Amino acid sequence: MNLLTEEARVADQRSLFGEMAAEETGSVKGTQPVEAAAKTADARAQAAARAAELRHLLDYHAYRYYALDAPEISDAAFDKLLIELQQIEAAHPELVTPDSYTQRVGGYVSEQFTPVTHMARMYSMDDAMNLEELDEWLARTEDALGAGRVAYTCELKIDGLGVAITYQNGAFVRAATRGDGTTGEDVSLNVRTIKDVPMHLSEAALAHMGADRSAPIEVRGEVYMPKGSFARLNAEADAEGREPFANPRNAAAGSLRQKDPKVTASRHLATFIYAIADTAPLHVDSQHAFLDWLRRAGFSVNGSVARCTSPAEVHAFCADALAHRGDLDYDIDGVVVKVDSFDQQGDLGFTARAPRWAIAFKFPPEEKTTVLRDIRIQVGRTGVLTPVAEFDPVTVAGSTIARATLHNLDEIRRKDVRPGDTIIVHKAGDVIPEVVGPVLDKRPEGTAEWDMPATCPACGSPVVHEDGEVAYRCVSLDCPAQLKERLLHWVSRGCMDVDGVGDELIDKMIEAGLLHDVADFYHLTVDAVAALDTGRTYLKDDKKKGVSAGDSIKVGATIAQKVVDELTRSREQPLSRVLFALGIRHVGKSVAEVIAQRFLTVDALAAASEEDIAGCEGIGPKIAASVRQFLAVPENLEVLQRLREAGLSLEEDLGAAHAQAAQETGVAADLAEAQPLAGLTFVLTGTLVNRTRDEAGAALKLLGAKVSGSVSKKTSYLVAGPKAGSKLTKAESLGVPVLDEAALEQILATGQIPAA
Structure with a gap:
């Protein structure tokens, strides 16, 4: 059957709300126990789908933060996602996976530098976003160790890049970024250029180690960019027409990862050291004593530190640090509170990703007022329509901002912000611009509420809004705003598994007009891919290749042939892989396999009702509605038809699927x-x-x-x-x-x- 037959079109037009009403009035067959079991199975399926989505989001935003130094969401928003995943996994332990963000330390290791394995794991830190959460942690700690028996070391939380520096016999050996907590990037040559990093430890510090003075030690701390250095760097960028850095933290991270150490040296970075992989060789019994040893050894140790003997003293330190944060020549975003005694730290131990004996109290962000000029729509990689506030530029936390996401319509209604309002803005986590709310007594008369558009501003397709959800979505495969992420998802390992096609190559294909949807992959030719400009140039003449310095470097025939061969091989992937690769909301790998095994062909699925789809084991009404909505878009059916014409079978061979699963x-x-x-x-x-x-x-x-x-x-x-x-x-x-x-x-x- 052709996907665009009248039968399929009629099936596509079934009313979601009519079917839901029929279900509620009891027209769906089945006993109450069966319905209850179905609801339980549906809840588990939804939990599994949401957990998978949260893991993807956490990985994506961790990559943006650690690898690209370009976060898209605030620390608070990231923590909210992490807490939601922890709650799901606590309720459904069978959903916990080894690669879940709840089971590991955040961070990424770049392939540009040699990997370095840390002497001991570098953990993340749990956050307290307000005094109530800090007090809860203090109370748990006092309950565990005994009220009045705990002393705390309070240190400023430096907003920089984590680093581990190794010494042997008192001499500098190497330095590495935190990376994923176990493996970091070797940035030794760059760290050597930082003037406050000692190349040799003091004799007094080595003598304190006694017989262990030859033992290797790995100290940890933060590389940061002083505010003065940051201002000079951005002034130079402005003068040369380059994009300025968003904040000192990003500037420090980018400077430490330079290939040329001379560039790093010119950025005038600095460090504060505050931790070590193993305290045993130092013969110290507390964090406070350890900081004294670091100072004697020659390290730069932050002077704003206090040993507090009660929660009240911890509060006082945090309040003083917040009041004077603007007086410092470096950025801080909170206070780190640690149990001072190393023995007591050992008693408390660690969770999967963070020490139980420490917490980071995060400061509230700085606030400014400005005028909201407009609310525009941004179509995201998954088709979600996100309203974005555009306002008069204002300087907050060291940089100028003029835009901020408003997340969704519910959030706009909750905050009651309207174009023309005077609004309060801040940077959540001192990084992400955020609209706090309007100044109501400055609202112009007659200001109207803003509403979401009925059609996608990027492609004109109808906007979909599911009951019970806040998101408005464009589900068209033809939407240019979603193109790149859909293409990347299509070729990824769990989907069509096309090796050699990544972010950079897809960018070039889109720029060259070769890709407009996933079906275009199967019309690529070796010549067209080979001719793509990589964006790099030859540094010198090469007569053998017939090129001169400055000539653009092309992708070339070798890589192009591999790409086309991989795409050809991917035509043999079963229907379950295709369904997953299409990026249908709520349809992960397991759900795609269930649907494919039930309907066997995309034609049968296209003709199926929402009730038919919901009848699959483990698939409830939300997933079924999402599949039907996807198949109700004519552009999506056209893409599926073009995939078939390109040679994809769009059928599920259960024998082959079982064989592949058996092998895995x-x-x-x-x-x-x-x-x-x-x-x-x-x-x-x-x-x-x-x-x-x-x-x-x-x-x-x-x-x-x-x-x-x-x-x-x-x-x-x-x-x-x-x-x-x-x-x-x-x-x-x-x-x-x-x-x-x-x-x-x-x-x-x-x-x-x-x-x-």
């Missing part, structure tokens, strides 16, 4: 085909050693089993690893057989349940 999970293909665990329900809990719970669940499903997130009388077996909790208790109370990981591995290898 290590399950024998013949066992997968036999489905020996059909009719059995497994629940996984605790920590598994050989594979994650997600991997174990996927392998069990491949053998025909159902994997549930909760224990009930219908549970056939509970697989329990170490640290199993309430699920194990419930299974034992219900008489559900409990298996260990060894038994699980035997089941996956043989398809048979081991004898008790």
Whole structure:
């Protein structure tokens, strides 16, 4: 069937609200228990989809912050996403993955520098965004260690770039960025140019180490750019017509990652050192004593530090630091409060990503007033329409701002901001411009409320707004505002898996007019890709290549041929990969596999009703509505038709899919085909050693089993690893057989349940 037949068009036009009303009035068949089970399954599916989305968002924004030094959201907004993911994973432990941001330290390692493994992991820091959260942490700490028995070291939180510097026998060995917490980037040559970094430690400090003076030590701290250096750097940028740095933190990060150390030296960076990988060789027992050793060793240690013996003294230090932050020649964004005693720090330990014995109290941002001139729409990479405030330029926290996101219509209504208002603005986290709200007594008469447009300003397609959601979206594959991110998602490893096509190459293809949607990938030629300008030039003449200095460097035939070959290979990907690659909202890899296995062809899916789609196991009305909305856009159907004409099958070969899944999970293909665990329900809990719970669940499903997130009388077996909790208790109370990981591995290898 052609995707654009009248039958498909009629199916596309079914009323979402009519079907929902029918469901509510009981016209959908099924008993109440079945409906309850479906709702539970739907809730789990939604939780899994939201967790995957949050992990993607956290990774994206961490990359923007750590790797590009160009954050798009505030620290508070990032923390909100992280807290939401922690809550989902706490409610659904089976959704926890090893690569989840809750299980690791933020940060990225650039490929431009040699990787360096730190002597010990560099952790992130939990944040207290207000005094209430700080007091909660102080109370937990006092409860754990004993009220009145805890002293705290309070230090200013420097807004710079984390660095680790290693010394051997008192001599500088190397320096590295924090990176991902385990591995950083070797920036030794650049750090050598920072004047306050000692190349040799003082004899007094080495003598204090005694017999351990030859032991390697790795100190940690912050590289920052003084405000005076920042002002000079941006003045030079203005004079030369270059883009100025947004703030000193970004300037410091960019300066430390220069390939030429002379450039770093010219930026006049400085450091404050405050931590070490291992305190044992120093023979000190507290943070305060350790800071004294750092000073004796020759390091730059911030002078604004205090040892506080009560929460009241901690409050006083924070208040004083906030009052005098503007007097400093460097940026701070808070106060770090640490338990002073190293023994007590050891008693408290760490979470997966941060020490329990320290917290960063974040300062509120500086505020200014200005006039809101307009609210314009920005179409994001996922099709979300984001209103953006445009106002008279104003200087806040060291830089001039004239725009700020208003996030969504609900936020605009909540803040009641309107074009023409005098508004209060600040920088959230001293980085991200934000509109606080209007000054109502300065509002001009007759100022009207602002409303979202009915059509996408980038492509003219109707805007979609789902009940219960704040976002307004454009779901057209033809929307130019979403093009790059859709293209990147299409070629990514989990989707069509096109090796060699990345961010830079896609930018060049778009600029050259080669790509307008994902179907255009399959019309690329070797000659067209080879002729693309990389944006770089030859530095000297090369007679063999027939080029001169200054000539532009092209992509070339070798890379172009590889790209075309990879795209050709991707035509063989199954329907499930295509559905995931299309970027349909709420449709992740697992959901795409369920849909593909149920409908087998894109034609059948295009003709299916929303109720048909919602009938798939684990797929509820929200996912079904999203799929139907996507398929209701004629431009999307046209792209699918062009993909078919380009040679993609748009069909699901269950045999091939099972074979691929068997290879990925290590399950024998013949066992997968036999489905020996059909009719059995497994629940996984605790920590598994050989594979994650997600991997174990996927392998069990491949053998025909159902994997549930909760224990009930219908549970056939509970697989329990170490640290199993309430699920194990419930299974034992219900008489559900409990298996260990060894038994699980035997089941996956043989398809048979081991004898008790």
